[in-house]
Amino acid sequence: MPVRTPTRRRGAVLAAALLSFALVGAAAAADRITGRTFATRSDVIAPHAMAATSHPLATQIALDTMKAGGSAMDAAIAANAALGLMEPTGNGIGGDLFAIVWDPRTQRLYGYDGSGRSPRSLTMAHFQELGLTEIPAHGPLPVSVPGTVDAWFALHERFGKRRMRDNLAPTIRYAREGHPVAETIAYYWDRSVPRLSRWPGFVEQFTIDGRAPRTGEIWRNPNLADTLEAIARGGRDAFYKGDIARTIDAYFKANDGFLSYEDMASHTGNWVEPVSTNYRGYDVWELPPSGQGIAALQMLNILEGFDFSSIPFGSTEHLHLFVEAKKLAFADRARWYADPDFAPAPVEWLISKEYAAERRALISTDGVLREVQPGTPPQLDEGDTIYLTTADADGMMVSLIQSNYRGMGSGMAPPGLGFILQDRGEMFVLKEGHPNSYAPGKRPFHTIIPGFVTKDGRPLVSFGVMGGAMQPQGHVQIVMNLVDFGMGLQEAGDAPRIHHDLSTEPTGQNTMMTDGGVVQLETGFPYESIRGLMQLGHRVEYAIGPYGGYQAIRRDPETGVYFGASESRKDGQAAGY
Template sequence: MRVFLFCFALTLAWPSAAADRITGRAFATRSEVIAPKAMAATSHPLATQIALDVMKQGGSAVDAAIAANAALGLMEPTGNGMGGDFFAIIWDPKTRKLHGYNGSGRSPKSLTLEYFQQKGITDIPPTGPLPVSVPGTVDGWFALHGRFGKLPMKQVLAPTIRYARDGHPVAETVAYYWNRSVPKLSQYPGFKEHFTIGGRAPRTGEMWKNPSLANTLQKLADGGRDAFYKGDIARTIDAYFKANGGFLSYEDLAAHQGEWVEPVSTNYRGYDVWELPPNGQGIAALQMLNVLEGYDFTKISFGSPEHVHLFVEAKKLAFADRARWYADPAFQPAPVAKLISKPYAAQRRKLITMEKPLKEVQPGTPQELQEGDTIYLTTADANGMMVSLIQSNYRGMGSGMTPPGLGFILQDRGEMFVLKPGHPNSFEPGKRPFQTIIPAFITKDGKPFVSFGLMGGAMQPQGHVQIVMNLVDFGMNLQEAGDAPRIQHEGSTEPTGQNTAMSDGGVVQLESGYPYETVRTLMDIGHHVEWALGPYGGYQAIRRDPETGVYYGASESRKDGQAAGY
């Protein structure tokens, strides 16, 4: 009965052959935003306006991205904040190349696998002191600013400081997720005092102030990154965890250092798609694209059974390798070049048949050898610099651990560690956990084409692939590519080593917009199909016209966001 109702709903939702928009874009909720000088796309309109204002004042796209990220920590604390981690890809028009930054923090050095074993803990809890790792965001801000910033950091952070003191009205989606977080996080010291109004979440449109966050940002504006990692902020964090059964220490914060990394890519039908290497999951998108490139999508339409089936099967193959290989490369180097190679994809593609889905998938063996709330933003300036930036506290508002007087919550990214000796992602002191957050970029013929990202745990590489396919295979514009209904497959070998529901092939979850015939065919060949439990992800993107330099922006309808330019 559940599947029948699902199929009936999809039948009603499927658009007719004639698109419902005058421009003929069947899935787009609105037109692309087009501007000649600069563009910003974030998940909150006020953050987008801050980014544009910074660029109007002479700031670079990096200045604008930092300003917007700081604002989102105030305005969308349900997905990010300076207590979390940070990754970015930057197109530098001077060097005409992409630069990657890995701003993920490490586990506390005083916490060991033996501690968990002695306590009988088999999985790291999602909240409280144990999943907390060093926050890498602030270090990332200053690293990017030091290389590509133009305005003083005081000027970059000033808009958020003002909003934190004066207040801003809470957006609808943010209010919804905030309300969901309050019951489970209010048990932790400092959360209720800093992130509720009389014990409840702020409501849609209600003014929200965070004077503690304003004070913390002012300390960064005045004292730089060391004010966070080596000053009073670090000492406050240290004392808080010592008083509340935690392990994160001043020494852990003082030792933190993010790193510049080389982005990696694969070519998909003439377009170079770029991701960052592990400890993130970005190369899963590249592996999926390599497998899918072997099929002729000029003969496969969007939403057809063939489209969904091939996408899901490619995902299964990539995620098996994700579980085996993706971890902190300082502890477990992955054979990245082999995993994203075309010959390896051809080898793995042989496992796919059109007649039935794969039920169980083992990791491949190259020779020589899933939940999370996040923000994604992208900016582009008049000089041609483009920034793809993603930042997160991981699960919702994070661990709930809220040190006094600082105005932010520490992340729970350490939940992603495995408490099994010998596993690539096994917990070790001073190690970076597996990361779900991934920025993306597309170039064509050596020129910047699209800066984009899509939030949502294990959905992120799946979303990246769908955006690329929508643009390249299905001819969608930037807005339509994000608004089109999405596929999410659940049930793969996870970074924890668990083989979740893959004994029967997992579950294909579809947003409304797929035709009944597709659902029926997928079920007939053995897929388990369910109604989407999403919505899946939150997408922002900027495209640059290589001939005119004009920017196109998009921000989808699943979030409160905005793309805008000047």
């Protein structure tokens, strides 16, 4: 991929970041020497290994793991465990996990779907009896089986080198001794406390005297340390079949919930084949549904038919074509993406170049799509998150994403365990006949997606952009920034982002887009472009913070040198050795 010279660093304090998000259309500061914009700092470059996570301490744990002989997978697991302690606003062992791994030994990519299923004793009839038309965001009803710990052990068995107890040891120590809370995390923690304090176990385990910890304040979680020690001693079964599962069972029985010991004990994740499309010579890889990764591939296929060599970054034409492609892909996302065990999606057709050409023909250069219907195949075979990536001296690269879903999850925190259960079940539709309709033992539609890019069969970039429906939009923007606009790895993440909202959703929250939705733009896009969008008929708004969180590693295919980039909008760090 083309590489450009990076530009100087800008301030990264939260207040400034939030102000930046609000000032839509303001001129972006340019480097005094080069005149270039966007990059907050240089790419991090290292010869042996690289890690990029949303917390500097987690990044250091990943590097220490690889320096001690661990693989990139050991480092990813160690960093993920640390983030569950240090960034509980986005992830933890009460959530799910997805990963794409480049294995240098077999010279191929592997995918893992570590998502959990709905409780088998909770039926659609129960929601109907309660008079609900949507599953609540918090409390016991949206809780599904947490898949992260199972995913750790499945991935470790295939790709790990160090003992799991060694991978978990740094987090256990930080959980007992404490660590200072980072700035952005403190902000979101403070926002979560009022919403979740009503649920049993939350205040006792996730507040300090009823409030969120403040920036720089030492946070300890000895209960989580005990849980991780039990997992380190007893493996995955200590979590799914031991006292931890029994504690979860008793907790939900006492609090009008349905997640049971049997649900935990019967859980297993799935190895899946990543799917790809070729975008101007680069193979972009995602995981198939129940996640939304193929929406990024659909968007790229549509956009490939336009000549971006003559369309400038940030121009009205660039923004317009991106938004229209997103609307088309998301109409299919709402119709087809669900648990393939219940409603298989026609993935091969959805990501085909032929179908993309049909959809591309619906885009007008002088008007906007107000309403978009999903495509019909010729025949049927029918939030908050963390993203991290690691790469080691052997050439293994891990693209890993993990989440509790909405903020700190359901708020349900079983006593003595030190973690919160996810509320991913909120993503189900309470409507019979929909592919994503609720059913016992079913995986909900998932938003979290890891990304990967290869070229000529060789690994190039492991990357992700967390943040609900922003994720496929973010993946497409990163790929376009690298391929179409020739940006460097850090610059590609720092460039101002586009977020289109209010498409038809697969969750029943928006029955059908009829007004074209809304375009939200970060600081840095020219006023002329924004005016151009409005003249075409787009509704443009400013928004604070829905633009996701990015981490990435690029491997030079000739030298093996790693380049790292980290999200300037968060607390994170890319580092290598």
